[in-house]
Amino acid sequence: MRKYELMYIIRPETEQEAVQALVEKFNGIIANGGEVSKSDVLGKRRLAYEINKIRDGIYVLVHFTGPSEVVNELDRVIKITDDVIRFLIVKDVA
Numbered sequence: 001m002r003k004y005e006l007m008y009i010i011r012p013e014t015e016q017e018a019v020q021a022l023v024e025k026f027n028g029i030i031a032n033g034g035e036v037s038k039s040d041v042l043g044k045r046r047l048a049y050e051i052n053k054i055r056d057g058i059y060v061l062v063h064f065t066g067p068s069e070v071v072n073e074l075d076r077v078i079k080i081t082d083d084v085i086r087f088l089i090v091k092d093v094a
Contacts, residue, residue: 010058
């Protein structure tokens with residue numbers, strides 16, 4: 001199993017309960033075959049550039065280990081989630 005890092009940005013108008021539900025949903029997908037090392041909600045921050053007229057976003061950073069099947073499923077689910085503006089999954093080399 002490899003180490004990965006996931007960063008995703010949630011729409012700023014999303015309620016706190018919905019943000020926690022999304023974090024738990026994605027962590028649950030990872031836990032189904034992998035292991036979450038660290039999951040941090042970094043809070044609302046200004047985006048580097050405007051995306052679809054949205055200037056702010058709620059940033060979430062997750063460090064996890066797992067097989068490529070978990071990464072593929074996570075990628076698929078995040079792509080169809082409307083509250084996520086952008087995301088990136090990379091191999092963690094550290």
